Amino acid sequence: VKESFVLALDLGGTYAKTLAYSPRHGVLVSTKLPSRVDEGPTRTLARLAAELKRVRALSGAPAALFAALGIGAPGPLDARRGIILKTPNLSGWRNVPVAAALGKALRLPALLDNDARCATVAEQRLGAGRGCRDLALLTLGTGVGGGLILDGRLRRGPDGSAGELGFLYLDRAPDAPRCNFGLPGSLEALASGPALAHAAQAGVRRTRRGPLWRLCQGRPEAITAAMAHAALKLGDASARAAWDQAGQALGLAAASLMNGLNLERLILAGGVMAGGGRELLTRARAVAKAGSYPQAYRRCPIVAAQLGDEAGALGAALLALEAVKA
Amino acid sequence: VKESFVLALDLGGTYAKTLAYSPRHGVLVSTKLPSRVDEGPTRTLARLAAELKRVRALSGAPAALFAALGIGAPGPLDARRGIILKTPNLSGWRNVPVAAALGKALRLPALLDNDARCATVAEQRLGAGRGCRDLALLTLGTGVGGGLILDGRLRRGPDGSAGELGFLYLDRAPDAPRCNFGLPGSLEALASGPALAHAAQAGVRRTRRGPLWRLCQGRPEAITAAMAHAALKLGDASARAAWDQAGQALGLAAASLMNGLNLERLILAGGVMAGGGRELLTRARAVAKAGSYPQAYRRCPIVAAQLGDEAGALGAALLALEAVKA
Numbered sequence: 226v227k228e229s230f231v232l233a234l235d236l237g238g239t240y241a242k243t244l245a246y247s248p249r250h251g252v253l254v255s256t257k258l259p260s261r262v263d264e265g266p267t268r269t270l271a272r273l274a275a276e277l278k279r280v281r282a283l284s285g286a287p288a289a290l291f292a293a294l295g296i297g298a299p300g301p302l303d304a305r306r307g308i309i310l311k312t313p314n315l316s317g318w319r320n321v322p323v324a325a326a327l328g329k330a331l332r333l334p335a336l337l338d339n340d341a342r343c344a345t346v347a348e349q350r351l352g353a354g355r356g357c358r359d360l361a362l363l364t365l366g367t368g369v370g371g372g373l374i375l376d377g378r379l380r381r382g383p384d385g386s387a388g389e390l391g392f393l394y395l396d397r398a399p400d401a402p403r404c405n406f407g408l409p410g411s412l413e414a415l416a417s418g419p420a421l422a423h424a425a426q427a428g429v430r431r432t433r434r435g436p437l438w439r440l441c442q443g444r445p446e447a448i449t450a451a452m453a454h455a456a457l458k459l460g461d462a463s464a465r466a467a468w469d470q471a472g473q474a475l476g477l478a479a480a481s482l483m484n485g486l487n488l489e490r491l492i493l494a495g496g497v498m499a500g501g502g503r504e505l506l507t508r509a510r511a512v513a514k515a516g517s518y519p520q521a522y523r524r525c526p527i528v529a530a531q532l533g534d535e536a537g538a539l540g541a542a543l544l545a546l547e548a549v550k551a
Numbered sequence: 552v553k554e555s556f557v558l559a560l561d562l563g564g565t566y567a568k569t570l571a572y573s574p575r576h577g578v579l580v581s582t583k584l585p586s587r588v589d590e591g592p593t594r595t596l597a598r599l600a601a602e603l604k605r606v607r608a609l610s611g612a613p614a615a616l617f618a619a620l621g622i623g624a625p626g627p628l629d630a631r632r633g634i635i636l637k638t639p640n641l642s643g644w645r646n647v648p649v650a651a652a653l654g655k656a657l658r659l660p661a662l663l664d665n666d667a668r669c670a671t672v673a674e675q676r677l678g679a680g681r682g683c684r685d686l687a688l689l690t691l692g693t694g695v696g697g698g699l700i701l702d703g704r705l706r707r708g709p710d711g712s713a714g715e716l717g718f719l720y721l722d723r724a725p726d727a728p729r730c731n732f733g734l735p736g737s738l739e740a741l742a743s744g745p746a747l748a749h750a751a752q753a754g755v756r757r758t759r760r761g762p763l764w765r766l767c768q769g770r771p772e773a774i775t776a777a778m779a780h781a782a783l784k785l786g787d788a789s790a791r792a793a794w795d796q797a798g799q800a801l802g803l804a805a806a807s808l809m810n811g812l813n814l815e816r817l818i819l820a821g822g823v824m825a826g827g828g829r830e831l832l833t834r835a836r837a838v839a840k841a842g843s844y845p846q847a848y849r850r851c852p853i854v855a856a857q858l859g860d861e862a863g864a865l866g867a868a869l870l871a872l873e874a875v876k877a
Contacts, residue, residue: 301844359709371811375701382813383685386847392810394803394842397722397741408842410803415723477720477736481807484718485697487708516720516734518627521712 230286231546232277232331233295235340235537236260236323238314238367242535243276245284245291246542253284255535266321274330281331294335295545296323297343297537300370304385307337313405314367336545340364342388343540344494344530345372346379350543352531353492360490361482362530363390363475365497365505368405369413375486379544391417395477415474416505418450418497421467425453428463436461454500471497472505476512483513483521494530502529556612557872558603558657559621561666561863562586562649564640564693568861569602571610571617572868579610581861592647600656607657620661621871622649623669623863626696630711633663639731640693662871666690668714669866670820670856671698672705676869678857679818686816687808688856689716689801691823691831694731695739701812705870717743721803741800742831744776744823747793751779754789762787780826797823798831802838809839809847820856828855 228249235242237260244255258276262269281288296307299314307324309315328335345362348354354362358377364370371390373380380387396402396410402423404414414420426445429437437456441448457464479491491513493506506527514522532539554575561568567586571579584602588595607614622633625640633650635641654661671688674680680688684703690696697716699706706713722728722736728749730740740746752771755763763782767774783790805817817839819832836853858865 301846373811375706376704378702380701380812383815384813384846384850386844387811387813389810389844389847392843393719393807394721395723397799397803398724411842473723477723481719484715485699485713486706487710487713489709516737517718518712518715520627520710521715524710 228290229292229546229550230284230290231293231295231542232281232291232333233538233542233545234273234277234297234327235343235541236262236273236296236298236315237340238262238299241273241276242538243273243280244535244538244542245280245286246539247286248546252535252539253286254280255538256280262315262318266318270323270326270330274327277327277331291333293545293549294328294331294333295343295538295541295543296327296335296337297340297541298323298337300339300341300389301386302337302339304338304381307335309337334545334549336541336548338541338544339370339372339388340537341370342372342379343538343544344532344536345374345388345492345540346543347532347536347540348492348494348530349374351539352536353528354490357489359486359488360492361390361486361488362492362494363412363478364495365416365418365493366495367418369417373486390478390482393478393481395474412474412478416471416497421450421453421471421497421501422448424467424470425456425463428466432463435463437463450497451500457501457504468501468504469508472508473512475505475509477516479509479513479527480516483517483525487521488525491525491527492530493527494536498529554616555618555872555876556610556616557619557621557868558607558617558659559864559868559871560599560603560623560653561669561867562599562622562624562641563666564588564625567599567602568864569599569606570861570864570868571606571612572865573612574872578861578865579612580606581864582606588641588644592644596649596652596656600653603653603657617659619871619875620654620657620659621669621864621867621869622653622661622663623666623867624649624663626665626667626715627712628663628665630664630707633661635663660871660875662867662874664867664870665696665698665714666863667696668698668705669864669870670858670862671700671714671818671866672869673858673862673866674818674820674856675700677865678862679854680816683815685812685814686818687716687812687814688818688820689738689804690821691742691744691819692821693744695743699812716804716808719804719807721800738800738804742797742823747776747779747797747823747827748774750793750796751782751789754792758789761789763789776823777826783827783830794827794830795834798834799838801831801835803842805835805839805853806842806848809843809851813847814851817851817853818856819853820862824855
């Protein structure tokens, strides 16, 4: 069997990550650069095509042995046709045929999929989900994304939109916190980075005291999730309440997923986990345990992701490789 | 190909339903009798074995052409080993090897599965889910059960416990209504028959007036879901509030399932749907539409089940037939 190599791109709203990968050698080269999506699709894609060519050359592997290009990007997107639809994280991009454009530039078959789904595949094959045939992953960042692997297969669904686990509803009150789309009570509204920041801001506006009040220099609107996490470590009560809210929401979502799907692993990933993940895990586990069938809970450890911010590109590489081999 | 016949039993806490079925002839005979599970497993199973023999004879098909026995029962159960574990709906039953006992009595290979999952299979093959490869069913009764068919296959999961959709969490408040197990905020706590009754009772205790107050003759503790439905049709405000709560909860659960799984159909079944189903559907659809991706909502009509209370036995028959043919 001839060794196969694959190129991959994880196109985020802020950064683009690229890599060259082979099953035998692992990641040969990886790069991270500002994605500058505000320049518009044409210029951005031309720059990224050049970067991918550079990465291919740097890998040392002959260009002829590269079998495919995998691309991860924020949804909603049309994976079948390789098109990025309209998405809040790539503003100004709409109906952009990313797979066709980059595939042509690199002369490779190109596959596009949702970035959270790509990360799910990578964690299952190479990270926190190794050995599991049934798992869910939640990415906690600007939004909350997700992915599901059931019976060993990535769940896509009839329209390819499966896995939007940020839109599990956990609070039916009309005045519940709202997500980026303005909907109240979703997991995204309770456990994303902005959700943590908003909850901490609301606490500080009431108390006007404590470590977070000092850190934000009396300007609650300046509080970010990262600042709130710094205050959490100083014992701030408003930050504590924000983390409790997010951890509880994650625990209820975890219980719902375990009860409904009978999973073997729930993986928490994303930038929010990088700062404050341990506290979220502790609370989420306790809440999930109280709300799930004992057998379902025992079967399904809740764990942190292991592959860091390379997971998206790595999963895109794995999916692209599988697609050309199939 | 020789014609195959199959026997089936749906063992409920109150009634047992039996039938004889063949793919070519459909349901040949069906019966419904009190299950009298309080007599204990030995006597109950002996009576049901006799009833199944009677049904087989009544079918007119030669006993030798019966290929299998399918059994549906309330969970939690061990489908792989055919054992009913401890369950609130069959009180006093614990670790009862139902499949082995009835299979031996009838000299047939016997298959046991969760009753809600059986109903899901029946509705997909012969009822409200025909033509769909991706669907969920919710049964609204004393509890809330569920079933999932994904990519055309019944979702069981590694322990066979998948489909417990009554334990999706929709209210994170600690003082949210509680389910039969005492857990707050689950779909079961908001949309089961007892949940409707409790919500209506609470309303009447506050107002002490209106059609429902008269129907219950001033004794709110006597209010059942059926009585509340009668009051709903008379325009009672407490009953209206109870139905709004359940319909909203169903809509949020529907949105969560559509967003997470990308389904083609959501089917609402069970005794609660028989009385007051139309009102629940209307509210659930509006709430689900507001809370889901437009594409996911358009793809997934929310509909009432079509097979009535024969669905469980019919699905058990279909699953048993598939198992012996596989």
